Amino acid sequence: MAPGILWARIPLPFRLNHVNVYMIDDGDGWAIFDTGIDDATTRNVWEHLLAGPLYGRRITRLIVSHFHPDHIGLAGWLTQRFDVPLVTTQTSYLLCLNTSLSPGALDAQFYRDFYLRHGLGAEATQVVCTRGHDYLRMVSPLPQTFFRRAAGDAIALGGRAFSVLSGDGHAPEQLMLYCAEEELLLAADQVIAKISPNVSVWAVEPDGDPLGLYLRSLTSLKAQIAANSLVLSGHQLPFYGLVTRADELTDHHARRCRAIADACRIAPKSAAELVPVLFSHLSLDPHQMSFAFSEVLAHVNFMLRSGAACWLDESADVLRLTA
Template identity: 40%
Template sequence: MPLPFQLDHINLWLLEDTDGWTLVDTGLANDATRGIWLKIFADGFRGRPVVRVLVTHFHPDHMGLAGWLTDQWRAPMWATHGEWATARMLSLDQTAALRDAHMAFYRRADFPREILDDLAALGNVYATRANPPPATMHRLREGDRVSIGGREWRVIVGTGHSPEHACLYCEEAGVLISGDQVLPKITPIIGVWPTEPEGDPLRLYLDSLRQFANLPEDVTVLPSHGLPFLGLAARIRDIEHHHHRRLDHALKACAEWVTGWELLNKLFTRSLDLHQKTFALGESLAHVHYLMKDGRIVREMGNDGVFRYRRA
């Protein structure tokens, strides 16, 4: 399914079920995506209905149309509680408290005034890209066995990229639907976000990657972005190396006291749009918070209300 971003597509999966189709992930909530789904519906689905909409995690490209698709087909949504609840909250939250939390987060990072103004004008970006997911859901938990088309799929819950990201592993088919948890070319964004400003998501992510390293070497991985691939264990080692290199870069960037804004500009040298700047700050802080928890970086709050970081 196309995405109107630099990352220009998302892979959605259609699993033949006993009495219809199970969809895995949905695409963004926009007219283009709805139009493509309507065309797929019209082309027939081999005359069989959608019986379940299973969603890996709350990000808009994955869960954005879950509400619409479940309405269209009167089908239930299956997801972890954490992902469903996060999507439900963010898609409906228009409170000043949420806006204030966002602005306070970027002010503490010393974002320049004009960028803060642009961010304030954007408002709740999540709600513009994701419709509210349905008010009811079927909960997926770590280790659940889900029968799809007579095959058993085991739920593996990953963390770090999102609260409780559901991956699906079918031993019989030798297939892992990895969502964004493990991607072949790019690494999934691991970020500290305004709603959990003291988070240590990189530790969560690296810890949760270990549970995938034990899957059989010949497993075919179906990622949400990029092509299906083999060599899961090697890819996990690459991703771990990438983050350890980024941890070294972050440590070097903190030789002198730096603000979040200075840090992201040291770690990301290419030009970034507004949205990418927030992602770059999230990623930079994920590495710095990891190092802070390990006692390798210290943080101070200045009289100006800005956090500064330095090597311990």
């Protein structure tokens, strides 16, 4: 990607079929940025990287952007194997730990009722309420300590000075690294070419506004990052033009909110009934349905906060939005 910055694409067994990881020159070795999930394929990729492009220099530290399994999955394995520190945000560490320690916590009637009240079907509700177990299958146990980094910190890697940024909306307190001198941003999943990062409301924070946080984060990224920076994301290809891409993503969400408002003016709709409005081109299995639903709800909560829509009857068994 640049002198002393390597990029590897690791397969994922999902519709989104890969994740990008980066290796950054760190003096006498390599710092690793993100890991892939914990499965045999990913471990095998790392073995090949270590015996190939990374051979002959030590691993110095592991930096993890956020707690999703495709980014933190092998953190425990890599840090233990090389006896290196895990560097991440406090929220990433604690969310991963929390889900790992209590994978069944979402499988409770309280959460089930939440999804059913928004009109989600029983099968998709089952998927979303048992997601903690899926998570655990993709994540190796975290090390017992970590090095916290937060927005505003500086990290020197090799000869480069990076500043730590954090963004919200896709995952809370997602860590990004920016080298101002070279106009180089490791953006993780905050800004991605071609796909819109998933922004979802989860049952543990039913009134949360991740879309509002995400849009604010895009605005602050545009203010902090040189417009034509090279952006190295967690998925898809590296690209130039962060400001253009951030504007496209902002417009995309504005269009989705307008589509929801239009649909609700014809007839009030539950969050689940709004899924086909935003995802009409896909036939969704229960797994995809649960993600699509949670993304729709993010738009609904954003519109509720801004006054663009309201519930028809807050005491109804199934909540329906009207605009």
